[in-house]
Amino acid sequence: MLNNKPIWPILAATLGISLTACKILPTPSGDSGSSTAFNPDKMVEEIWVAKVVPYLQRKAGPFAEVHALAKTDPASAGAKYGNPNKQANSPWTFAVRVEGKIIAANTASRAATMDIDVDGDGKADARVQIGPAMRGTALRDSLDFIQFNDFTNQIDFAQFGKAFNAYADKAVLSKLPREALEGRTAKVLGAYTLESGQDLPLVAPAEAEIGPKR
Template sequence: MPNKLTWLSFAVPILAGMAGLGLTACKILPTPSMQGGGNAPAFNPDKMIEDIWAPKVIPYLQQKGGPFPEVHALATTDPAAAGAKYGNPNKQANSPWTFAVRLEGKIVAANTQSRAATIDVDVDGDGKADARVQIGPAVRGTALRDSLDFIQFNDFTNQIDFAQFGKAFNIYADKTALSKLPREALEGRSAKVLGAYTLGSGQDLPLVTPAEAEIGPKP
């Protein structure tokens, strides 16, 4: 039977080797502040949106967006075909389709009591709402971001940055367009919108997020 000294001399190298394997299996991932040696510019989604809004975002929506009735009719029958024509074909495979649209019609209902204010718009003249348009200041979803084929998840460091970038679109849309809209006596007025919406379950009105919006005078 080996004495204690012999056993220790045999066990210590094994324990040291096991510890080394444990350390090798662990990776230390850099935090954003560590990347680029601390010299990389800080992530600023608001500035990024401001830089691309006029030269890229608005022209893209103007070119890609189709009339809402046409887009929605195709989207409900053949989402992939609608996505190829009006949406972002480069979207993540498990994400719903998001479409660029131009919408015009008459406001038949308005909810301006909530910070997530909306107007319901009749686009075909039958007196019933066909779409719900967000008018802020709180804007839900990331439809504007998701409709753009030049914005991809893989362009971002992580999911948090990608989510913040999507939120920044809504903030900028409110600052430049939605905050200027009237809030009183909206029913009966005309509405004109350039924006995007995500295909939902079909049980609720399509929720359109504007990049540009106009509300006409009182009738």
């Protein structure tokens, strides 16, 4: 009681004001069967064979050739081997073919890699990711038919980039041998991003094959 008056009407009025001042937003559905739900894994799976791999096969150049040009003239290398439609402030990403001898491999980490000598001098020229965890979004960023403005927000765009890595692992990398890799040959089709401070260019594969020792 307040001044001999029931307090319930006052509380109800207060609650009514609070509720009308709040906007209750619907929770996005996680149902992958919904036609409106954002499903990056399904999107990547649908374009992988039809668009992604054929694009990289057309665009890719030999790693040594691409990287030599990228270090001296990134814009020219980007026009020929990269994505000219990239965001202006983004680094160049190039489609490449890496072929050579595996001289080192790290398979103890989930972010496993193998170092490839492409010119036969006994030194590693490129580091190829073999999963299951992969860093970066080079596969997404190498494609000129994928644009940031096609997505609702930065989060969706980032998830789409991760979906490429997950699909590459499922379709390609998980099938590769993991034992006694050093000394064997490797052929890879993929992409890498030109970044400063890299020990070796880090290639994300869309196709990969491990051959015999040579």
